[in-house]
Amino acid sequence: MKIRPEPRTDWLADWEACANDPYVMSKLRRRDRIRELMNFINSYIPELKGEDKDINNMTDAEVDALEITKTQKLVIDIGVGFCEFLEISRAYGMEIRGIDAPAPDKNGMGVNYHTASKLMAERQEIPVSYDGFDNWIKDGFPIGSDTVGIYHSCGSLDFVLREFCEGEPGQDFANDSKLLSFVFDKKSEDFLKKMFSEIERTLIKDGIFAIHMNPVKNQKEFADYFMNLVKDNFPNIDLTQTDLFTIFKFVKRGE
Numbered sequence: 001m002k003i004r005p006e007p008r009t010d011w012l013a014d015w016e017a018c019a020n021d022p023y024v025m026s027k028l029r030r031r032d033r034i035r036e037l038m039n040f041i042n043s044y045i046p047e048l049k050g051e052d053k054d055i056n057n058m059t060d061a062e063v064d065a066l067e068i069t070k071t072q073k074l075v076i077d078i079g080v081g082f083c084e085f086l087e088i089s090r091a092y093g094m095e096i097r098g099i100d101a102p103a104p105d106k107n108g109m110g111v112n113y114h115t116a117s118k119l120m121a122e123r124q125e126i127p128v129s130y131d132g133f134d135n136w137i138k139d140g141f142p143i144g145s146d147t148v149g150i151y152h153s154c155g156s157l158d159f160v161l162r163e164f165c166e167g168e169p170g171q172d173f174a175n176d177s178k179l180l181s182f183v184f185d186k187k188s189e190d191f192l193k194k195m196f197s198e199i200e201r202t203l204i205k206d207g208i209f210a211i212h213m214n215p216v217k218n219q220k221e222f223a224d225y226f227m228n229l230v231k232d233n234f235p236n237i238d239l240t241q242t243d244l245f246t247i248f249k250f251v252k253r254g255e
C-alpha cells in the first residue's frame with residue numbers, strides 16, 4: 001500500500017521531530033501491521049472485502065445481471081494508530097472514518113506517538129476525529145442510526161476502559177495493559193451498556209463490531225463478563241466469533 005506524497009513542505013520536518021523517538025519507531029511497523037491486519041480481516045471480517053462472487057460458475061444471464069454491491073458501507077476504526085486498517089478498508093472500497101484520543105495523557109502512548117499518528121492520518125488523507133471514544137460513549141455517538149457497516153477496535157478498547165481499571169499502568173500502556181485489572185461495578189457496567197446501545201443504534205442490519213484487545217490482568221474474567229453482558233442485555237446482537245479471551249466479533253441482527 002503506497003505512502004502518499006508529503007502533503008506540505010514542512011510535513012517531513014514535523015514528522016522527523018516526533019518519529020525519531022525510539023518508542024514511536026518501535027510502533028512504526030507499517031508492513032507488519034498491514035500483514036497482521038489483513039490476516040485479521042481474512043479470519044474475522046471477510047465482509048470488509050465485499051461479497052465473494054463465484055464468477056466461474058455463473059451463467060451468462062447471471063453475469064449480465066451482475067451488480068457489484070457492498071453490503072457494508074461505512075467503516076469506523078476506534079484508535080487508529082498509524083491508520084493502516086482504514087487504508088486497507090479504503091482500498092476495499094469502503095467509506096472510512098477514525099476516532100482517536102483527544103490528546104496524549106499520562107496513560108496514553110505519549111505526545112510523540114500521538115503527533116506522529118496525526119501526521120500519518122494527514123499524509124494518507126484519512127479522516128479522523130480526535131474526540132476520544134470514551135467521550136462518544138458518554139455523550140452518544142455523533143453518528144446517524146443504521147449507518148455503520150463495521151466498527152473495528154484493535155489494541156484500543158483497553159485504553160477506552162482504563163478509567164474502569166485499577167492498578168498502575170507502566171510506561172508503555174499498550175504493552176502494560178496486563179498490569180491493570182478491570183473493575184466490575186455499576187459504573188463500568190453502565191458504560192459498557194451505553195457503548196453497546198450506541199453500537200446497536202448506529203450499525204446497519206448485519207453490521208459488525210470487531211474487537212481485538214490488549215489483555216488486562218483479569219482478562220479471562222473480563223471476557224466472560226463482557227460476552228454475558230451482551231447476551232443478557234442485547235438480544236439483537238450476536239457474538240459470532242471469539243477466541244474466548246481477546247477477540248470478539250459481534251453482529252447486529254435485524255428483524
Ligand SMILES: C[S@@+](CC[C@H](N)C(=O)[O-])C[C@H]1O[C@@H](n2cnc3c(N)ncnc32)[C@H](O)[C@@H]1O
Nearest residue numbers: 079080081100101132133134154155156159174
Ligand atoms: C496500541 S494503539 C493501536 C493502534 C492501531 N489500532 C493498531 O492496531 O496498530 C492504541 C490506539 O488507541 C488510541 N486511543 C487511546 N485512547 C483512546 C480513546 N480514549 N479513544 C480512542 N482512541 C484511543 C491511541 O491513541 C492509539 O492510536
